[in-house]
Amino acid sequence: MSITQINTTKVSVLEDFKEITKMRLALSVVFSSVAGYLLGVDTINWATLGLLAIGGYFMVGASNAFNQIIERDLDSxxxxxxxxxxxxxxxSVNTAFIIAAVFTLLGIIVLYIINPITAMFGAISIFCYVSLYTPLKTKTPLAVFVGAIPGAIPFMLGWVAATGNFGIEPGTLFMIQFFWQFPHFWAIGWFLFEDYKKGGFFMLPTGExxxxxxIQTIMYTVWTVITSLVPVLGLTGKLYLTPVAGVIVLVLGIFLLRAAFQLYQKKDAISAKKLMITSVIYITLLQLIFVADKFIREWI
Structure with a gap:
């Protein structure tokens, strides 16, 4: 085998590894966890932050690998x-299973080193995604509701990793990302409707x-914006958002709502894709604003 062929094989193996663990998705989840950690911590422990990032990646990678094993026939x-x-x-399925099993074990161990409750929520995330969400996708549109639970855990997980406790603060972070899942995934389900139909997946709330x-997409978008603004009221313990940051979040929310209304008006794949992109921008900027607002307050 030539050097070129060896290098090509290495690249192919690496790409397959990235695909089976959905590296881009996993990194976005790690980003959410890190944001939650920075919001909850008083003094940053870089070792803990590193463990959270590594453990979070393992857990998401394991969930995705198990998912692709279960759905291999439908994926085709x-x-x-x-x-x-x-x-x-x-x-092979065996190779994918080894990756999934090793990632699960390592993920739980790494998160347990941080604290037991973080490992517990990580394990719950894998269980919900693999054992509930994945099989329900071909049975009922309620699968998106079930899938929103593990999807909302990462933001909350960071706070739990920082404090070792679950309370109103991580609960609020959970609810923000929970409601956000619906406009995000229904937008994806809309513009990929025909492709999902081939696999027998029910991703839209009405099935069409x-x-x-x-209308349901707009409703859950409204709830996303409302829950994102609750910390401004000072009712969520140590999780607080200043009025200035709240106005910025509200502006972001208006853009998200505008995209949802455009889907309602046009009901086409282009509008759905725009809503999906807008939702990703929304949650990313929201997490950055929450973190920046906290540290600016501390510096002032």
Missing amino acids: LMDRTKNRPIPSGRM RNTGTA
């Missing part, structure tokens, strides 16, 4: 997923790209 039916490592034949789905 959809254009979006047919080239994934398992359905394409580049990776219709007015009912668009």
Whole structure:
């Protein structure tokens, strides 16, 4: 085998590893966890922060690998997923299972080193995603509701890692990201509707790209914005947002609502994709604003 072929094989193996663990998604989850940690901590412990990032990646990677093992036959039916490592034949189920099992074990161990409650929530996240959300996707639109639970844990997990406790603060962070899941994933379910249909997935609340789905998307977008602004009221313990930061979050929320209303008006894939992109921008900037607001207050 030539050097070029060896290098190509190495690149292929690395790409398959990134795909089976959904590296980009995993990194976004790690970002949420880090944001939650920075919000909850009094003094940054860089070792703990590093463990949180590593453990978080392991847990998300494990969930995604298990998911692709379970859905391998359905993935082969959809254009979006047919080239994934398992359905394409580049990776065996056994190899994927080893990755998933090792990642689960390492993830729980690493998070346990931080504190037991962090490991517990990490384990709950994997269980909900793999054992509940994944099989429900082909049974009922309520799968998105179930999937929103593990999807909302990372932001909360960071606070728990920082404090070792669960209370109103991490609960609020959980609710923000919980409600956010609905406009985000329903937007994806809308513009990928035909592809999901090939795999038999029920991702939209009414099962169709219709007015009912668009109205529910607006409703959950409203709840996302409302819960994002609750910390301004000073009712969420140590989690607080200044009025100035609250105004910025409100402006972001208006853009998110505008995208949701555009989907209601146009009911097309382009508007759905715009809503999906806007939702990603919203949650990313929101987390940055929350963290920046906290540290600016401390410096002042």
